[in-house]
Amino acid sequence: MERRNLLRAAVAAPAVPLAATVLGAEPATASSAKFDTHDPRFALAVLPDTQYLFDADSADPAPLRATFKYLLEQRAEDNVAFLTHLGDVTEHGTEQEISLAGTTFKAIDGRLPYSVLAGNHDVSSGTDDQRGDTPYRKVFGPDRFRRSATFLGSSADGYNSAHRIAAAGREWLILALDWRISDAGIAWARTVLKQNPTLPAIVTTHDLAYADDAGQAYLSGNGQRMWDKLIKDNDQIFLTLNGHYWPPGRTVLKNAAGHDVHVHITNYQDRYYGGAGMIRLYHFDLVRGRIDVETFAPWFLNRDAGKRTPLEAETIELTSDVDRFSLAIDFTSRFAGFAPPVLPAPRPAAQVVDRHTAAYWRFEGDVEKVKDLSGRGNDLTVRRLTANDRLTVSTEHHAGAPAHSSVRFDGGSGRGALLQTAANAPLNSMTFLDGYTFETFIKLPEPFEGKHDWMGIFSWEGRSGDAGKHSGWSDLEPTCSLNLSPERFLQYVLYTADGDHNPTSWSHALPVGVWHHVAVVNDGKRSVVWVNGSKIARNPTQPSHGVATTGRPFTLGGTSFDLRYDQSFYGWIGDTRITARALRPEQFLPAGHFR
Template structure:
C-alpha cells in the first residue's frame, strides 16, 4: 500500500535559503577546464545525490532542532530552484535513501525531500541501497524479498516512478527502473539498479537496452566500485565485477556508471568488449561531517568540447547560518576525486550504436562556473583542514599532558610472543601480551596476534598490532594489557581528555562471530562502582570501552566521574571493513560532552552530560577484547594502531593525524665577502623540535632540533671515538677547524621529517684572497697560529673545508653571529649561545 503523500506536483516551493572529512589525498586527474565567458558550447548538467541515509535518520532529532531543516531537503530544494539556469534535465539518487529500513519517520523525511523535485517537475531516478531493504545479505537478491513488506517499493516504487516525465518502466519487483531524458537535442537512458540485482533483473535490464539500442546509457546503482584502504585509489568489488561481466562489458551503450555505498570518492576507467572506455565513479560522503554535509555531484556535459566536468558541491553548507560553520564546512570539495574532467569524444564513442549523435547549439557558457557562482555568492567559508602524510616515524605533534602513547612500530613484524611488550613512549604504561593461560581464552593460539607493517597512512608509526581468529562463539581472543601499577590506570580525566587511536576491522568480520567486539577498554566492572544505576545493557561490563556494534558502528561507552549519571554513549555510522580509520574521543569539560570523531569528522550521535571516567582502581587498560563479568571476552577482529591518552581536550591540529609545523624555521648563515682565512665553525638557528636539519651545498652537516627549538650543525671534519671522520656525526670529537679557501660558496639549509621538508633557506658568500706580503709582493708564509699569515695552499672555491685552523682572539659581534680573529686571518663562527645543545644530538667535544 502506498503511503499517503501530498501530490501537488505543480506547486513550486519557495526557496528555503537564507540570504564537507576529511580531505582525501589527491588522485591524479585532469583539472577542471578553464572556460572563458565567451566560450559558448552545447551543455547540460546531470545532478547526482549520493547516500542520504543519515540526513533521513537524523532529520527529526538532530537537524530540525539545530537548523530547522535537513541536508536532504536543502539539496533537493536547491536543485529545484536552479534546475532551469543550470540546465538540469535529470537527477540520479544512488541509494541508501534511509538508514533504518523499518523506521517510518526516516521514510517520511526522504519523501518530503524528494517531493520537492516532484513539485518542481524535475525528473529523477531513485534506487534501493542495502539500508533500504529488509535483508541486505550478499546472498539475497531483489527477487528474494517479500515485496509487500518492503518499504522502498511502497514509498518509491513503480507507481511513484511513473509520475516522472522521463519514466520508461520498472522490473517486476519495482526495485529497478529506467528513464530516458532529453538534453541538447539528444536522448540519454538512465538505468537504475537497486541493491543486489538478481539474474532475472539483469535479464530485464538487457531487455531495456535491447529495446533502446541507439541510446547512450548511464548506469546508476548502489554498489559497484569500491575504494582502497588508502581512501584514494579505486578497488574492484566482487558484486561490481558481477555487473561488469553480466551486463556492462558486452553493452557498448553503457559509457558511465555511478554508485555510492563505499565511503569516499574515486574513479576507474575500464575497456569494454568493443575497445571503448567505461568510466566508473564512486561518490559517497556519509562518513563526512554531519553525515555527508549535503555534498552532491554536478556533472557538466560539454558536447561541443567533448568532456564531462565533475564537481562536488554542498548547497547545505552555504545554506547554514554563518555562525554555525566549522572548518569542515566547505562549499566545494576541491581535490581531483571530487573535481575532475572526463575527456570523451561523444560522437566517436557513440558512433557504433548512435551514428546520428551530434552536439546541440553552442549557446551556453560554462555551467560549472555558473554553479560555483550561485553557491559562492555571498558565502565566506572557513579554512579547510588539510591532512599530510607523515615523512618519518618522528613526524607527529607532541602534546603536553600526554599520559600514555602506545606504538607498535620498530619491534619487527611477525607473531607477538606471550609476554612481549610495547613501549609507552610517554609514561610507564607499557603494554604486554597477556599469556594465553592468564587471558581466559582456552582456544587462543600464539599466532593469533601479530605485528604488521600495514598502518594508517596518516599515522607516523610504521606498524599495528593485529588480532586474528577472534570468535565469540568459541571464546577465542587474545589481549594486550598495561601493568596493574601503571599510573594511567587510575586517571579519572576529570579535566576532560582526548583518547585517539587507529583501527581497522578485518574483512572476515561477521555479526555472528564478532558483533559487539571491543578494541580498547578500561577494564573493571561498572556494577561495582558506587552509585552506578542499574542498566539493562552492559551492567557488569567495563566502565569505559570502544568497540563495534552488530551493525558495524563504532560505540564509545563510558561511565563519567559522576557515577550516578550512568552510561554515556557515542555512535558512528557504519564502518567499512578492511579500511583504516582514525578515531578520536574528545571530552570537553566546558560543554560536558564527549564527541567521537571518525577520520576527523564529528559523528552525529555523541555523549552528553558527561565528564571524565569512573573506574575500578588499579585495573589495566586492555587492547584486543571486551571485559565483562570480571574477565576478558569477545575479541577484536582487526588491527589497532598507535593510541594516545591526553589529560585534556584537544583539537585536530594536535591529533596524531596532524604534522608539526615546519614554517617557523630560521638559520644564521654567512653572507657577503668574508676575510681571508675565515673558518665557519657551526651553523645555528631555530626550528621545530624533533625535526632533522640538513645543510647542503659547499658546506654539509645535519642536526636534530632540540626541545627548546634550537639547533646547531658543527661544520668541519669530525670523528667519533674509534671511528672514521665524517661531517655531521653526533657525539663526535671535532678536529681543528680549517680556513676556507678563497672563492665563492653557496649553501642551503632546511628542516623536515624524512621527505616532508620545509622550504630551503639559502645563502651565498665569498672568501677574500689572502693579502700579499708588502715586502715581497707574495702571499704571507707564516705558520697558522703564530700571528703571521698561513702558508698552506688554498683550496678552490666550492671545495668544502680547508684543513688548518688558527688561534682565537677576542670575540667581536657581527649581526647574529660572532667573528673570531685568528692572528692576521679571520675565523667566522655563525653561532648563537644556547642551552640544551646536548638534546639536539649535535653537541661536539672540543
C-alpha cells in the first residue's frame, strides 16, 4: 500500500548568527540514503498530539514505535523528507514522561530528520517561550538536533527551531514554534525568514486554529496574534499545521499579498488509543501541482487484518474531507513573489541544428518569411485563406523551447493563415527512408472557443491518391499530417513510402492553456508519437517506412483536403524541427526538461 510523508526548514536566533549548515542528506545510513532530493514528488509526515501515549504509569509508546518503524521502512517508497511533531508530546511534561518520549524518538535520530515543539502539556501552560529550563528543553531542545543536516538553528530561549530541507530540487523552510511564542520569538522567526528570503515556508505550532464539526477552521486567539504578527505579511508562508484542538479541520486564508495560506488542524488524541500514533502524510507533487493528504495509523495497518478488533479496524485510516483530501497549488506562481522561477536562457540555433537537420524554424522576427535555420533553404512564407488573416509573433513559449517566442495562429472555419515552403523547397520531396523525427511545440487557447474540428498542425500538401496510395480514408487527404480531432486528440496520419500502408497514431485529449512538446519518431520500421516526453498509447505496430510525398509544399499550421484548406491552426506553435533520423527522448528540443 503506497503511503507518503514530509517537509521542514531551519535557522538561528537574531541574537546569535545562524549556524553554518551544509545541506544534503542526513548522515549516511542505509535508511537515509534512500531519500531522493531531486524527485519532484516527496512527502512530509505530520505527527500530532501523542500525550496519551506518555501519561505517567499508563504510558504505552508501542504505537509511536510502530509509526517510526513504518516511516523508516517506507521512506524510499514515499520519498519522505521530514517528520514534524505538533506538540503535546506528553501528558504532564514530567521528567519521567519526557525521558520515555526522548528514548522512543531515538529510533529515528540520524535516520529521519524531524522537529518537535512544545505543547501546553509539555510545559507550564501559563508560560511562553521565555519560561527558562524545563525537562522538555533538556530532552527536545537544540542540543538534540545540532548534528542533523537539516537543523538550521533555534531561538535563544531554545523553544523555537528552524529546519531547512532539500526536496524536489529546491530548498524548503520549516518553522517549529512554541505553543505560546513571545514577541522575541516572533522577531526571531521573522529574522529566519529574512535570512532565507527565497524559501517556501511551513509554520508548525501547537495552537493556531480550531474547527467546527463540519471541519471549517478558524483562527484561535493565539492564532490570530501569530497571523497578524508573523504569517500575514510573510508571503513565503503557504501552509500552517497545528494540533491541540479536535476535531480536525482546514481553511484557506488570504495573506497581505493576496495569496493563499492553507491552515490545517491535525489532532486525534480523542480517537481510540489516544490516536495510536496516527500520522498524516502530505504528498507534494510538483509535477501535478498538488498536495495529496492521507491520515492513518501504522500500528493498526501492520496488524493481521483478520485479527484486528472493531476499534482497530475503525481507526486504521480516516477518510473524511478533513483527513483525506487534495490541494491544488501552482507552486511556480504561488512562490513567484519571493522566488521567481529561473527559466533556461534561449539557445542559439547552432545548438539544436546538426548535419541530420532537414529544417528548423523559430519565430522571433518577421513572420512573413521565416528562415530555415538549418541552412537547407526550406524557408516558410505566409499563405492567407482570406485577405485579412494574420499571424502574430508572441513571447509565449514552452519552458524547454530553444527560442523564447512562438507564432500565434487565429484560424477558424473558412479562415486563417498558414506557413508554407516554396514550390521548389528540398523538403517537399524528402521521403526519409532512413528514419525521421518531426518536433513542434503547441499550445491551445483557454478558453478553447469556436469550431476547430480536425485542424492541422503540420502536413505535406498533396493527395494520397496522386502518390498511388488508396488504403486510407480518402484518396484526397494528404500523405502525411498531424491534426487535432474535435475532442482535442492528436492524430498522426501517414502514407508510407513503401507499400500502401496507412498507420495512424492517436493521443489522449490535450489540455488547453498549457504548452505541449510533440515528437513523431520513426526508426525506419515504425512510427511512435511522443507528447511531453511520454509515448502515447495508440501507436500502431504496422510497418512504417518513409513518407510518401508528391513534391508539393510542407505546411505549418494547416492540413489540406483535395489541395484546399478549410481552416488554419488555432493557438500557438513554437520551434519546429525536422530531423532525418530517429532521435532519443533526451535529444528532443526540450533538452532534458521532462527528466
